[in-house]
Amino acid sequence: MKDRLFIDGAFVASASGQTFDVVDPANRQVFHRVARGNAEDVDRAVQAARRAFDDGPWPRMSGADRAAVLRRMGDLIAERKDELARIEVQDNGKPLPEAVWDIEDTAGVFHFYADLAARLDNSAGQEIELAMEGFTSKAVKEPIGVAGAIIPWNFPMLMASWKVAPALAAGCCMVLKPSELTPVSALELGQIAFDAGLPAGVLNIVTGFGAEAGQPLTEHPGVDKLAFTGSVPTGSRIMATAARDIKAVSLELGGKSPLVVFADTPLDEAVEWIMFGIFWNQGEVCSATSRVLIEQSIYVPLLERLAEEAKKIRIGHGLEEGILLGPLVSPSQHQKVLEAIERGKSEGRLVTGGGVPAGLEDGCYVEPTVFADMAEDSWIWREEIFGPVVCVKPFETEAEAIRMANDSRFGLGAAVMSADLDRAERVARAFRAGIVWINCSQPTFTEAPWGGYKQSGIGRELGEWGLNNYLETKQITTFDRSKPWGWYLK
Numbered sequence: 415m416k417d418r419l420f421i422d423g424a425f426v427a428s429a430s431g432q433t434f435d436v437v438d439p440a441n442r443q444v445f446h447r448v449a450r451g452n453a454e455d456v457d458r459a460v461q462a463a464r465r466a467f468d469d470g471p472w473p474r475m476s477g478a479d480r481a482a483v484l485r486r487m488g489d490l491i492a493e494r495k496d497e498l499a500r501i502e503v504q505d506n507g508k509p510l511p512e513a514v515w516d517i518e519d520t521a522g523v524f525h526f527y528a529d530l531a532a533r534l535d536n537s538a539g540q541e542i543e544l545a546m547e548g549f550t551s552k553a554v555k556e557p558i559g560v561a562g563a564i565i566p567w568n569f570p571m572l573m574a575s576w577k578v579a580p581a582l583a584a585g586c587c588m589v590l591k592p593s594e595l596t597p598v599s600a601l602e603l604g605q606i607a608f609d610a611g612l613p614a615g616v617l618n619i620v621t622g623f624g625a626e627a628g629q630p631l632t633e634h635p636g637v638d639k640l641a642f643t644g645s646v647p648t649g650s651r652i653m654a655t656a657a658r659d660i661k662a663v664s665l666e667l668g669g670k671s672p673l674v675v676f677a678d679t680p681l682d683e684a685v686e687w688i689m690f691g692i693f694w695n696q697g698e699v700c701s702a703t704s705r706v707l708i709e710q711s712i713y714v715p716l717l718e719r720l721a722e723e724a725k726k727i728r729i730g731h732g733l734e735e736g737i738l739l740g741p742l743v744s745p746s747q748h749q750k751v752l753e754a755i756e757r758g759k760s761e762g763r764l765v766t767g768g769g770v771p772a773g774l775e776d777g778c779y780v781e782p783t784v785f786a787d788m789a790e791d792s793w794i795w796r797e798e799i800f801g802p803v804v805c806v807k808p809f810e811t812e813a814e815a816i817r818m819a820n821d822s823r824f825g826l827g828a829a830v831m832s833a834d835l836d837r838a839e840r841v842a843r844a845f846r847a848g849i850v851w852i853n854c855s856q857p858t859f860t861e862a863p864w865g866g867y868k869q870s871g872i873g874r875e876l877g878e879w880g881l882n883n884y885l886e887t888k889q890i891t892t893f894d895r896s897k898p899w900g901w902y903l904k
Contacts, residue, residue: 415501419449419621420604422462423614428622429454436598439507439741439748439778440731446504448597451622453630456589459618460636463560463587466615473557473585477535481528484582486610488524491517491571494606498571498599503732505596506570507741507778508695510732516572519860523575526860530881531583539890551891557585558662558886559638562631564624564652565600566644567593567743568698568800574600576864576875577641578617584884589618589637591628595744597621624648635659641883642666643700646869653872664873664883666700666865668798669826672819673703673855674809674841676832677711683853684708684716684831685723688804691829691855693727693782696742697802700870701827703855705795706806707815713808717786720806721766724782729771741778742801748778751801754794755783762788762795762805796822812837816844825867829855848874 417433418425428449436446449455467473472480491498498520499513506513539552563577574590581588592600604619620627632640632655639662642652649665656663673691675684691703708716732740742748755768767783783803788795795805809815819828828847832838835852842850848866851857858864858876865874873883893899 415446415598416601416605417446417448418601419451419455419459420601420617420619421455421459422618423608425604428452429458434594434623436505436596437744438504439743439745440504441776442745442778446598448601448621451591451620451627453626455620455622456591456627456630456634459589459620460560460562460631460634462615462618463589464636466613467557467560467587470587470613470615472582472587472613472616475585477531477533477583480583480585481532483610483612484524484528484531484579487606487612488521488528490606490609491524492521494602495521498602500733501599501602502570502596503740505598506567506743508732509737509740512695513732516569520572520575523572523860524579527579527583527881530580530878534583534881542889548894548897549891550894551889554888554890555885556888558884559586560636561586561588561639561641561884562591562634562637563588563641564591564628564631564644565593567596568695568700570596571599571603573643574603576643576880578603580875580880581641581884582612582616584881586639586884587616589620589631591620591622591631594621594623629655632656637661639663639884649871662883664865664875665871666875667826667869667871668824669700669702669866669870670705670796670798670822670824671701671703671827671829671847672705672707672822672845673829674707674815674819674831675709675712675716676830676834676837677709678833679712679831679853681712681716681719685719687829687831687853687855688720689723689727689782692804693724693739693802694856696739696780697804698743698747698800699856701849701856703827703829704799704804705819705822706804707809707818708806709815710808710810717765717784717806721784724766724784727782729774729779729781731777739779739782739802742780743778745778747800748780751780751799751803754799754801755780755803758785758788758794758803758805761792762786765806767802790818790821798824812841816841820844820846823869826870827851827856827866
C-alpha cells in the first residue's frame, strides 16, 4: 500500500514529512500511515497539473489516445480487484462482497468514460446554422482546465472514479484530495495511472485533512473547476470560495431520501428494499432512503415485519463470510450516530436496534435501528444521520405521501413502491429529487445522471452529464473574405 503523495507522476514525501494514521474501524487499530499533505503540497500538485495542462500532451491527444489510457486503467483495476477490495474493507469497514462490487463498478466507470473519450474527438465541431450569409459557425468542446476534486469516505475508490475518469476523458488534469478517513485506495489509483501510461502531472493525489489540504485546493488560483461530494456545510463553503474566482463547481451533497410504499406492494418486496435502502453500506450513503412512508392499511404489519427482519442481519468484520453490516467508518462517525440515536429516543418510538451489538464493543458497530411515530418536524425525521437508522411514518393518501416526501431541504433521491405502475410513475414525477427509483432503492448506473435538487447539490455526475462537467463549449465563427464587410471599407 502506498504511503506517499502522488505528484507529477511520482510518489513523494509531504513537505512537512509528517504522516497520519489510518484506522481499521472493525477493531480501531492502525493498519496504515499516509503522508499528511498541506498547502505547500497542494501548490506543488496544482503547479504540476497546470504544466501538464498548459504544455503537456494530454489535452492535445486525440480522444482515441486518451481512451486507450483510460481503458488500461480500468483493466488494471479489474486485475487487482480482490486486493483493492480488501483495502477498502480495512479502510472503510464495508463487507467484502460490497467492496468487490465497488471495485468492479470502478473499473466499469473507467471503461465507460474511455468509450466517451473515443467519441469526443470532435475537431470538426458541431455546425451551427446562421441567419446571416457570409458567415459559418461551429461549436467545439474543450477541456475546462485543471480540476480539483474532493471525495468522501463512503465509497472511496468508486467516488474517485466518478470524478477522475470523466475529467481525464475530457482532457483535463486533476488534483484529487481523498478523505483523511479512507485515503489508501486513492493512492493505489495513482500507481494504476502510472502503470497505465498516464503522463506525469495529469493526475495528482494529495492526502491530508480538510483544513490543511482540502481548503488550500479549493482556494488555489491555478484550479479552474472544483468537484466535491460530501456534507452540505462543507459544500456551501466550497461554493462560496469558488465564487471569489468564478470557478466552475459541481456539488453532490447530503440527503434524507423518502421511500413511499403503497398498500398493493407485497410485504416481502417492501422489506427487502427498505432494508437495502438504509442498511446497505451501513447506511453511509448520501441517497439512503432513510425516511419510509407506509400506506396506513399495511403500516403495522410492514413495520412489524421490518423490525423482525432487521434483527436477523448479521453484523461483523467485513472480511468474515456472510456479513451484511460492517462497522461505521470511524470512531467519530460511530459516536455521532449513537448520539443521533439517543436524540431520536426522545423524539420517536425505538422499534428495534439502537445500540452496539454484544461482543463487538471494540469496533465501530451499530445495530440496524428502526424508529416510528416521530413528528414531521422532529430532528431525526429531517436530518441526515448517515448510519443504519431508518424512520417510519404512515400516510393516508397519495397527495399526503407526496407532500411528506417533498417536505425536506434535501432532494437527492426518492423511491416509490406500488403494483400500479401508472401511479408509481405519477408519484415519481411529483418527487422533487434528482434520482428516483420505482419498486427498488439505490441501484446506480454509470450511464445515468446522478445528482440532487435543493440543498443536495448542483450539477450531475455519471453518464454524458459527468463528462460535461469538465468541458467548455467554444464558438468559432468564420467570415467569407471573398466579400467585403462594408462597415468601413467599401
